[in-house]
Amino acid sequence: MELGWLLWGTAVLLLLHVLMELSPSVNFALRIGFYCVLCLVASGLAAAACLLVNGGRTVKNMRIIRAVVRTFKYFFGVRFEVKGLENFKVEGPAIIVSNHQSILDMMGLMEVLPDNCVQVGKKELMYTGTVGLITYLGGVIFINRKSTSSAKMVMSEVAKTMVAENVKVWVYPEGTRNCTGDLLPFKKGAFHIAVQAQVPVIPVVYSSFTTFYNPKTKLFTSGKIKVEILPPIETKGLTSDDVTDLTDRCFNTMRETLFRLSGRPSEAKDSS
Numbered sequence: 001m002e003l004g005w006l007l008w009g010t011a012v013l014l015l016l017h018v019l020m021e022l023s024p025s026v027n028f029a030l031r032i033g034f035y036c037v038l039c040l041v042a043s044g045l046a047a048a049a050c051l052l053v054n055g056g057r058t059v060k061n062m063r064i065i066r067a068v069v070r071t072f073k074y075f076f077g078v079r080f081e082v083k084g085l086e087n088f089k090v091e092g093p094a095i096i097v098s099n100h101q102s103i104l105d106m107m108g109l110m111e112v113l114p115d116n117c118v119q120v121g122k123k124e125l126m127y128t129g130t131v132g133l134i135t136y137l138g139g140v141i142f143i144n145r146k147s148t149s150s151a152k153m154v155m156s157e158v159a160k161t162m163v164a165e166n167v168k169v170w171v172y173p174e175g176t177r178n179c180t181g182d183l184l185p186f187k188k189g190a191f192h193i194a195v196q197a198q199v200p201v202i203p204v205v206y207s208s209f210t211t212f213y214n215p216k217t218k219l220f221t222s223g224k225i226k227v228e229i230l231p232p233i234e235t236k237g238l239t240s241d242d243v244t245d246l247t248d249r250c251f252n253t254m255r256e257t258l259f260r261l262s263g264r265p266s267e268a269k270d271s272s
């Protein structure tokens with residue numbers, strides 16, 4: 001009986017392996033499917049640990065989530081090369097902005113996430129089962145992207161509480177995933193918070209995934225991601241009139257860095 005199960009298991013694994021070798025779409029679907037299942041299962045386990053250790057929604061849970069997610073890279077053969085971690089060592093709160101390419105970004109986020117840091121996320125994430133639960137427990141700030149006025153209200157509240165509670169806030173200023181190897185124009189919410197709270201902006205750039213991950217061509221193999229944490233940009237003395245300029249400066253610096261890290265230096269010079 002047990003031998004029968006073993007043989008069936010081996011046959012299924014072999015079949016999956018052959019299918020993955022033969023078809024890039026099957027390989028892609030299985031790897032992404034595995035990533036989602038891993039996120040759902042790990043979130044359930046992490047949620048139990050968060051509730052036992054910290055009792056409810058708190059940024060302290062991010063340490064548990066970070067420790068769990070940092071193991072994911074070994075399942076997918078993803079390696080990170082990180083530079084500039086010392087730039088996170090600013091006294092007190094800050095806004096961290098980074099490029100957003102895929103759901104796989106959670107691995108890169110947790111690889112460098114400083115202590116006492118929460119992310120801004122779309123409210124739809126709340127409805128993703130255990131992943132929604134873990135994002136809630138970790139203190140993620142949920143916004144409704146379809147309503148600028150309500151999103152702006154939440155962001156203004158964040159500007160007040162991040163100073164009172166001494167937390168850093170991680171925002172993806174492109175506002176959505178973008179895996180083209182370039183940046184989308186930046187939304188201004190993150191920069192408004194930074195100016196309102198008078199806290200520095202710390203840009204973080206991840207090299208393009210396109211050489212090993214591309215949903216359009218169904219590519220998903222192992223690969224290396226270069227991460228660079230850039231020096232903080234001060235906002236002391238800036239007003240709401242300076243937000244557009246601050247956004248543009250940050251965008252240009254990050255785009256230049258993205259192209260350099262991804263081996264496309266010439267195009268960085270074309271941007272402006």
Ligand SMILES: CCCCCCCCCCCCCCCC(=O)SCCNC(=O)CCNC(=O)[C@H](O)C(C)(C)COP(=O)(O)OP(=O)(O)OC[C@H]1O[C@@H](n2cnc3c(N)ncnc32)[C@H](O)[C@@H]1OP(=O)(O)O
Binds near residue numbers: 131175
């Ligand atoms: C254990 C296993 C676990 C596995 C799992 C772990 C997961 C544990 C981690 C989870 C991590 C989640 C990570 C999720 C990642 C996302 O969900 S990314 C998507 C959600 N995030 C975002 O969208 C953030 C970026 N978006 C913004 O900041 C946008 O500005 C806003 C606030 C949403 C507004 O959107 P909008 O209306 O489209 O944008 P925008 O053009 O910027 O603004 C319109 C006008 O309002 C003004 N404005 C904007 N904001 C403000 C403001 N705050 N004050 C005054 N004026 C403002 C602008 O200046 C602009 O006016 P003009 O200057 O053009 O005259």
Ligand SMILES: CCCCCCCC/C=C\CCCCCCCC(=O)OC[C@@H](O)COP(=O)(O)O
Binds near residue numbers: 037176
């Ligand atoms: C009971 C309901 C069950 C629902 C099951 C849902 C399955 C989802 C399972 C795993 C997904 C793992 C995702 C990890 C968190 C990813 C955060 C993220 O990257 O969100 C995307 C968001 O930044 C931008 O969204 P859009 O590009 O605008 O779209």
